[in-house]
Amino acid sequence: MTHSLLTTSDKTPLSAGLYIVATPIGNLGDITIRAVDILQRCDLIACEDTRVTGKLLKALDISKPMQRYDDHSGEGARQKLLDAARESAVALVSDAGTPIISDPGFRLVSEAREAGVDVTTLPGPCAAIAGLTLSALPNDRFMFGGFLPTKEKARRELLEELGGVDATLIFYESSPRLVKSLAAIDALWPAREIAVAREITKLHEECRKGSASELAAHYLTQPPKGEIVLMVGPPEEQTFEGDKDALLAEALKTLKPSQAASQVAKATGLDRKELYGRALELKK
Numbered sequence: 001m002t003h004s005l006l007t008t009s010d011k012t013p014l015s016a017g018l019y020i021v022a023t024p025i026g027n028l029g030d031i032t033i034r035a036v037d038i039l040q041r042c043d044l045i046a047c048e049d050t051r052v053t054g055k056l057l058k059a060l061d062i063s064k065p066m067q068r069y070d071d072h073s074g075e076g077a078r079q080k081l082l083d084a085a086r087e088s089a090v091a092l093v094s095d096a097g098t099p100i101i102s103d104p105g106f107r108l109v110s111e112a113r114e115a116g117v118d119v120t121t122l123p124g125p126c127a128a129i130a131g132l133t134l135s136a137l138p139n140d141r142f143m144f145g146g147f148l149p150t151k152e153k154a155r156r157e158l159l160e161e162l163g164g165v166d167a168t169l170i171f172y173e174s175s176p177r178l179v180k181s182l183a184a185i186d187a188l189w190p191a192r193e194i195a196v197a198r199e200i201t202k203l204h205e206e207c208r209k210g211s212a213s214e215l216a217a218h219y220l221t222q223p224p225k226g227e228i229v230l231m232v233g234p235p236e237e238q239t240f241e242g243d244k245d246a247l248l249a250e251a252l253k254t255l256k257p258s259q260a261a262s263q264v265a266k267a268t269g270l271d272r273k274e275l276y277g278r279a280l281e282l283k284k
């Protein structure tokens with residue numbers, strides 16, 4: 001670019017290809033200079049919802065043709081965009097944040113690469129990363145888990161699978177499901193530090209930390225509104241030095257192995273999945 005960094009007056013045509021453009025997750029001021037530049041100079045914008053992207057373009061005083069696209073749009077729609085990207089500049093945006101990250105675009109980018117179409121990315125807002133930075137949870141290692149499953153069994157199984165991952169876990173969550181997810185986390189990891197980041201970059205941005213049960217109690221009385229990133233701090237080092245078998249055996253007198261494991265996990269901070277395995281052995 002030959003123009004000043006803070007202006008986007010370059011009118012030279014963009015080279016053909018697919019441009020992945022991140023857009024704000026709430027605060028319009030978070031649009032990057034480069035994103036504005038590419039949206040101004042591209043030939044076509046592929047977007048999840050033309051009304052949502054239309055509002056963004058209007059605020060930026062940009063007028064461009066748009067084509068609705070998501071990964072279920074079908075081969076025909078994808079081929080049309082790929083053909084366009086061979087000859088001209090196609091920008092890919094989602095409703096908010098970074099396309100592809102729990103948003104459409106994966107198949108389009110994957111097929112563009114296979115077809116030898118130039119792909120360029122314009123990084124910018126992403127709720128997962130914004131939430132992590134707000135939370136002050138350990139960030140030297142983190143894992144993004146997308147949306148938690150809505151069905152109870154699938155959610156528990158996924159959480160159990162991730163139980164041993166020594167990293168902060170990041171999930172996208174919806175406000176009506178938050179309390180149930182916190183309860184599911186509490187049943188497995190009562191001692192882990194949790195953060196709920198809500199409405200990031202918007203007027204009512206907040207980040208609340210505590211144990212899963214503390215946060216569940218809070219949001220039960222004050223139902224959360226808006227968009228949410230739910231984060232689970234890494235597992236604590238297990239410091240319990242008592243006789244876990246004795247605790248399990250006692251619990252198994254009145255409880256099923258799964259319940260006994262939950263009870264002992266809560267009391268000791270030990271891993272529930274491991275305790276469950278041991279409870280099944282003791283039961284034999």
Ligand code: SAM
Pocket residue numbers: 025026094096097098099100101102103125126127128171172173174197198199200201202227228229
């Ligand atoms: N691709 C987007 C990104 O890069 O952030 C995420 C798209 S995903 C369909 C939408 C989810 O992201 C929401 O349900 C919420 O969990 C999270 N999210 C998006 N904006 C948010 C915000 N301002 N505050 C908190 N969470 C947000």
